[in-house]
Amino acid sequence: MRLREHLYRVIFGTDTRAGRLFDLVLIYTILLSVIAVMLDSIASVNASYGVELYYLEWFFTLLFTVEYGVRIYISEKPLKYIFSFYGLVDLLSIIPTYVAILFPGANYLLIIRLIRVLRVFRILKMVRYSNEAAMLLRAIRSSRRKILVFFSAVLVISTVFGSLMYVVEGAEHGFTSIPKSIYWTVVTMTTVGYGDITPQTILGQLISVMAMLTGYSIIAIPTGIVSAELIEEIRREKQQQVDNILCPGCGQDNHRKDARFCHFCATPLRGIIEIGKS
Numbered sequence: 001m002r003l004r005e006h007l008y009r010v011i012f013g014t015d016t017r018a019g020r021l022f023d024l025v026l027i028y029t030i031l032l033s034v035i036a037v038m039l040d041s042i043a044s045v046n047a048s049y050g051v052e053l054y055y056l057e058w059f060f061t062l063l064f065t066v067e068y069g070v071r072i073y074i075s076e077k078p079l080k081y082i083f084s085f086y087g088l089v090d091l092l093s094i095i096p097t098y099v100a101i102l103f104p105g106a107n108y109l110l111i112i113r114l115i116r117v118l119r120v121f122r123i124l125k126m127v128r129y130s131n132e133a134a135m136l137l138r139a140i141r142s143s144r145r146k147i148l149v150f151f152s153a154v155l156v157i158s159t160v161f162g163s164l165m166y167v168v169e170g171a172e173h174g175f176t177s178i179p180k181s182i183y184w185t186v187v188t189m190t191t192v193g194y195g196d197i198t199p200q201t202i203l204g205q206l207i208s209v210m211a212m213l214t215g216y217s218i219i220a221i222p223t224g225i226v227s228a229e230l231i232e233e234i235r236r237e238k239q240q241q242v243d244n245i246l247c248p249g250c251g252q253d254n255h256r257k258d259a260r261f262c263h264f265c266a267t268p269l270r271g272i273i274e275i276g277k278s
Contacts, residue, residue: 004073004074007070007074008074008075008076010022011067011070011071011074012071012074012075026067026116027116027117029060029063030093030113030114030116030117031114031117032060033056033057033060033064033110033113034110034111034113034114036053036056036057036060037057037107037108037110037111038111039053040053040054040057040107040108041108057097057107057110058097061094061097061098061110064090064093064094064113065094067090068090068091068094071087071090086116089112089115089116090116092112093110093112093113093115093116096108096109096110096112097110135230135233135234136230136233138229138233139226139229139230139232139233140226140229142229142232142233143225143226143228143229146225147222147225147226150218150221150222150225154189154218157189157214158182158185158186158189159178159182159185161181161182161185161189161207161210161211161214162178162179162181162182162183162184162185163178163181163182164207165181165184165185165199165204165207165208166178166181168199168201168203168204168207169181169199169200169201169204173197173198173199173200173201173204174196174197174198175197180197184197185211188208188211188212188215189211189212189214189215189218190215190219192212247262247264247265247267248267249262249264249265249266249267250262250264250265250267252264252265
């Protein structure tokens with residue numbers, strides 16, 4: 001039982017030197033495995049070192065499989081870990097190698113292991129930035145209806161332009177159907193076009209210019225919507241802060257009213273905030 005508790009503290013925690021070392025070694029191992037997959041996709045490298053890279057891939061996969069099994073074993077709630085974000089990523093990072101036995105090429109999906117490097121945020125104690133990330137997510141969530149209406153309008157405009165191009169240009173110029181014409185419209189409005197389909201008539205080129213100008217006009221709208229919501233979130237965040245409370249540990253202020261600990265150094269604030277309010 002002691003071994004299980006020790007492993008849990010090392011693998012899931014970063015408050016010990018062994019825990020930090022484990023996560024750092026894990027991250028470097030993940031990076032090496034991803035580099036190996038990338039090198040294997042290069043034909044010249046695969047021709048010279050394909051066998052070595054194949055065995056190296058299986059070595060990393062077996063290593064991560066053992067680690068995944070240990071994580072399940074030491075978890076207090078194994079199912080909670082299995083269906084958590086990192087649990088699913090850990091599982092998906094080892095499945096491709098086994099799937100590649102039946103479906104060659106699936107092993108290149110091992111690039112998903114790179115997501116596991118997100119654990120570096122815990123090691124570098126960058127959790128303090130989670131508040132800023134949450135603020136951005138709230139702004140995006142608040143603007144989702146406006147963005148949905150905007151994309152609906154863009155879809156309608158793309159359909160109109162695509163239908164016009166289908167009528168004007170026709171199949172002889174590559175616009176073989178309305179869906180394909182809509183594809184051309186979307187590509188033209190969002191980029192400068194791929195060049196696989198180009199209008200040949202003067203009227204078609206005029207419609208193309210209108211589509212491109214429309215694209216430049218609407219590209220800033222989602223940014224403005226999210227920016228407005230983000231400004232509103234920042235305003236709400238400032239309203240929830242107590243400017244006159246200084247942390248006794250680091251001297252920082254601007255803490256949330258409901259904060260019990262300093263978000264800079266984790267010093268207890270509850271008693272101080274109550275004194276500040278009184």
